Amino acid sequence: MIQRIQSVFLALGAITSFGLFGTDAAETEVPVAGSEVFADAQYDVYDSLILTGGVLAAGLLLLIAIFLFTNRKLQVVLCNVALMITLAYAVYGGVLWYTDSAAAQAQVDFGALLPVLTMLFAALAARYVRKDEKLVRSADRLR
Structure with missing residues (x-):
């Protein structure tokens, strides 16, 4: 049902994922010329199409x-796929950040935690x- 605790976690996961569209992962004081990531002084999901698509x-x-x-089995699959996608774009974003020439000048923002x-x-x-699936199965055995 929608009022179960997993629905709260799913909603919080979706909110934190979509929250990346409004926050920065890192920023510099001024735009850095020649930097792929910090050319606008902010590192956010808009800096890469892969990051935007993953989020x-x-x-x-x-x-x-x-x-x-x-359909609880499909819920588990979707959660695991979302987890893997998030891990993939987080690693990709980290690689983009650390390989950029201006990474040493950047300060980490709240968006890096999302x-x-x-x-x-x-x-x-x-x-x-x-x-929940285990509980339902055990209740079915009792009938």
């Missing part, structure tokens, strides 16, 4: 999973969906 895909999967409460929170919420949602 959008993970957020949409978690949002869709909220409404699939009748992929970690998205992964945490997706993992917790998958855990509670599996727990």
Whole structure:
């Protein structure tokens, strides 16, 4: 059902994923000429199409999973896929950041924490969906 705890974790995961569209992962004082990432002084998901697509895909999967409460196995699969997508774009984003020439001048912002929170919420949602499935199976045995 929608009011279960895994729905809360799925919603929080989607919110933190979509929250990346409004926050920066890092920023510099001034725009850095010659820098691929910090040319506008901000490192955000708009700096790479892969980052934008990954954030959008993970957020949409978690949002869709909220409404699939009748199909718990598919919910677990969507949570795990969203977790893997988030891990992939977080690693890709980290590589982009650390290989950029202006990374030493940058200060980390709150947006760098959001992929970690998205992964945490997706993992917790998958855990509670599996727990719910186990509870339903044990209740079926009692009938």
